[in-house]
Amino acid sequence: MDKKKKIRVGVMGSTGLVGQQFVRMLSGHPSFEVITLTASGRSAGKRYGDAVEWLVGGTVPEDTADLVVEETSAESFLKKDVKIAFSALPSAVCRDIENELAEKGIGVFSNASAFRMDPEVPVLIPEVNPDHLRLVRSQLHRRRGFIIANSNCTTSGLVLALKPLLEFGIRRVGVATYQAVSGAGRHGLASLSILGNVIPFIKSEEEKIEAESRKILGTFRGSSVEELPLDIHASCCRVPVRDGHLESVTLDMASDFDLNAAREALASFQGAPQRMKLPTAPENPILVTGEIDRPQPVLDVMAGRPERAEGMAITVGRMRKNGRRMNFFLLVHNTIRGAAGTCILNAELALRSGYIT
Amino acid sequence: MDKKKKIRVGVMGSTGLVGQQFVRMLSGHPSFEVITLTASGRSAGKRYGDAVEWLVGGTVPEDTADLVVEETSAESFLKKDVKIAFSALPSAVCRDIENELAEKGIGVFSNASAFRMDPEVPVLIPEVNPDHLRLVRSQLHRRRGFIIANSNCTTSGLVLALKPLLEFGIRRVGVATYQAVSGAGRHGLASLSILGNVIPFIKSEEEKIEAESRKILGTFRGSSVEELPLDIHASCCRVPVRDGHLESVTLDMASDFDLNAAREALASFQGAPQRMKLPTAPENPILVTGEIDRPQPVLDVMAGRPERAEGMAITVGRMRKNGRRMNFFLLVHNTIRGAAGTCILNAELALRSGYIT
Amino acid sequence: MDKKKKIRVGVMGSTGLVGQQFVRMLSGHPSFEVITLTASGRSAGKRYGDAVEWLVGGTVPEDTADLVVEETSAESFLKKDVKIAFSALPSAVCRDIENELAEKGIGVFSNASAFRMDPEVPVLIPEVNPDHLRLVRSQLHRRRGFIIANSNCTTSGLVLALKPLLEFGIRRVGVATYQAVSGAGRHGLASLSILGNVIPFIKSEEEKIEAESRKILGTFRGSSVEELPLDIHASCCRVPVRDGHLESVTLDMASDFDLNAAREALASFQGAPQRMKLPTAPENPILVTGEIDRPQPVLDVMAGRPERAEGMAITVGRMRKNGRRMNFFLLVHNTIRGAAGTCILNAELALRSGYIT
């Protein structure tokens, strides 16, 4: 694609951890070109390379380091004819600006939780519920742009694993999590809280996992999504790990099942992004490991090929069967597949589907 | 009790982590006096204070620092008229020596897993199944001494919490664990394996939790224990924490229940050790916290009063109810309540019950 | 001492880490009784036991848990006839209130750095420079109370080790530090900054070590302290350790020296607190270990006997000699000997010396 013809995009909240993942993953992107980077007033006016404390590997991409950070506002996008706004804003401050951008014709791909339960906003994971993208049409009836949400980081890994298993008949889902500190943001967790420790509480996390899973796995009914009445309960902990949420999953199946068939269903699973060969799609979104002590955050968090899709594959391991019960562990990169990466994949799906023009 | 009349005891495997907890907790004990300390040949012949790399807080107790470590053998106990042998030996090497000691009239209180599934050996947690102590009589029919096992460290915390809830009707137990590195022993886990990481596998741990829980919560039937047919599944992980196993517990209750009543049942629970005022018994074996983000290993692992019982109480938190489902977290000190401490409490119960003479 | 006759004391900034150490160490103190606990407005009006997130071991002392926290003000001390104010306030906010309290007749023992370089304020470490206490007289000429400062946490360990070695002729001091995260305060350091990492910078720390060491080791000249013209340079790092600052010290001695004599000088060192048998004085303020790989924060940070003095002794190890060069490591508990503990010891010295009435 000719560079002149790339879609002009921007990132809101570009200096935070998820913002950095957006910038990293959009660097050299075949379809998108980063034009606008915004942050709070503290960073506004600085070179991005100077404003950011880069934490996501390597160094600040050369194609964005010299961009000047702007204070977050609709104007910063509109004045430069930006078509897509990726939002890494905190939920507390994103509502007005995301709505304003959508009103004014911009496609907002948001990592915030603010609109996830809005009936007109899809919580989109392209391998899982690409048809929910059509919810956007409801938004386009009343405004020129739209908002598409990403799910909570823990949820994104969980529903990816649940999707290919639905056909086996899932009656109940239990999940206990081991979540990395990067999920709390750059300064969200004090070192004394977590060093050598586990914290058995993450605010609103269990509720999000339960509610979002039901919506994502729900059925698109013309103009709304009918939730899947899934019996699901989550129990969440923070552990002293930098990146990667590990999840211990217990499934009650509706009937007896074949464990090898379940394993194969996971390992061979592919969705719309794979069929459409979207740029950020991993070859296989689910890797199944036979190693007895995997997945491990340090070793497996960057799973996913090719290079552009590193961190976009989840890893499933220790699949076990006991009667109708299935147990396994899964690992998801919380700021890539669980945040920026899926947002970008959502935008690639929307672009390919004709929602971005 | 006059010091001359204290029961003479010894510790096998005294230089390891659990061995050190035995030595620490037996120091100044009102009923027991440490006479013999054994270890592998490498330490034999050295002062205990020189042989041990002390890791369990404070310094080597003065009343044991000058004892000379002997190589583990039955003779080292018999020649000094020792009545009780506390065993912190690895399961792989404990069988012969523990059997030999029992043959020769010694009461063996073992932290090893070797004999836990032996039908004549109780897996004893005094607050939970003190009546199982009577299994020892079967052993005494055929030999002069006996073996009493402690449970696996994770199990010890779990069954303590389950015991007072049995009356509410437990239909199923799910547990996901966050286990400290000290559970793997002094050199059991390489730093590169766990630093900033989680390992979703601990050899044989899940099987032990499931099998031991059924036995401990089983019913004593004259000369054997009838297991409780509990539907229980465990999923175990190692986390970078020094001490304290955290467990995320999910219970399916047989019928609707009152959460406050359950909380009260846990908080007010007392067993034989409390009624008998055994020296190492905590005032309350279960502390229930109302803090939203507790229990945490760093903050709560030493729960238990008075001072001699520090680490002997488990802490339960985040009790939640959803229909017939109950969720909570519990924290147990793996080398105290989960190992040496319960062994000592078992010996105190056996002494008070007349099995040690 | 009859409880009625104990000196009434208060703690400012009582809910922070150092504030908690004050409260813990003052519990059951033979000479002091805690009457007033202050904190920021957020905690004011709450029971101390409810306001504090207790992080310093065990549980909130019963004799203070029920005190109601007040917002920090001079009035909160004056209205209750408090004689001593221990200050764990941040330097940025302590100036006015500490001065006001001193004006109004209260003895302020401050852990803040604000007044350390004030020529009338002693930076007091009772084993090292007890005579500097007399600087207080200059303050008493112009006001009814006084301020006595504690040194920076790293400095407190360093000058304790330097004091007995001065007689050997120290020409130069180099120190590289390995500092615990608790030194940054409860929320001073984000987990992502330090997990699995080292940060080679601590704001103003190197300058404090250099300047304070020269003042503390200086000579009291009637109404002022003449600094020791010590050639000293520090290089400071934060490491992922909870408590305990380790320091690698290099000394250039003026002439050849005997390493055993130096070791003995450290191990046998005692100062005014030991001679006066002050309540918080460790039997020996410096422990010298012969273990090849000690001191280690996890194992040695609580050095000091008796129980009231735990954490008040520093540990020195790996003493080496190369020509006129001496090398060793030392470990100091940064929030006990390096903060609250020395402040309390200072107050005990001042009380015994007649400055508190």
Add this chain to the structure above:
Amino acid sequence: MDKKKKIRVGVMGSTGLVGQQFVRMLSGHPSFEVITLTASGRSAGKRYGDAVEWLVGGTVPEDTADLVVEETSAESFLKKDVKIAFSALPSAVCRDIENELAEKGIGVFSNASAFRMDPEVPVLIPEVNPDHLRLVRSQLHRRRGFIIANSNCTTSGLVLALKPLLEFGIRRVGVATYQAVSGAGRHGLASLSILGNVIPFIKSEEEKIEAESRKILGTFRGSSVEELPLDIHASCCRVPVRDGHLESVTLDMASDFDLNAAREALASFQGAPQRMKLPTAPENPILVTGEIDRPQPVLDVMAGRPERAEGMAITVGRMRKNGRRMNFFLLVHNTIRGAAGTCILNAELALRSGYIT
């Protein structure tokens, strides 16, 4: 270079951490082709991809995963016409095999310490002492092959920084280290030893740094190296970091110096590998950062460009001047620049210089 014409190489000790770095860095190498991988008998006969627990990022390179691991022996190299043996063997077992290989005409590039002090074996760091390569000629007088040693990991970073500063006149070097656990090997350090801790001792490390620095910075005199009589002392600690040794360096300069000139000398430093454009040479072997709190292991350990040279550049920061004293921190990747990477660079230099045919 045509693949047929690549030099055939092998790696001894290929399953350990340094062995893995060799394999990773040799994958796709323009001049070398990995033919032989050896390990202990336990791994022999397995596919390399099955035998290794891959810890160095990404996955086992496809071009080596299918090689069958052989038990370490000279025969395993000779039978396949291998010209170069990279050795990641422990010093305790490498002597005989490395000597035998050298006798039989193979160029051995060894990361072990066994021969570093051998007067005929260069301790080579191509940017620092490329002329020492000529020591090999002495070996070639008496045998058909040769051994070239790599320095100790900590030393490799230190001498790189010292080299460009020698012209300023260094009179004395002091270094305190903060060393990563990977330096102790895959299983060299127990998690309980280091979690939340610092260990102020690494066996033989200080002696190695001192002796090797004098040899590396020494002068080649026809058939031997005359050591630089450098006054150097080291003090070494292990910290809970996965990769990257941080060093706090204090230099006493012979005369006053200009700090900016010193900074520039470091930043602009290039050596033989840069001039010769060796494949594994970083563009600049020393990066100088102006960030106040860098270098940090987590952020800077992979410094070095292009991609093949990641981890080959050291980072220097916090350069300070006080009279004739200079202070700075440096960070070196201990298993890349400090081990496998420099060994490979040595082989590239030897190849280009005609020692491999």
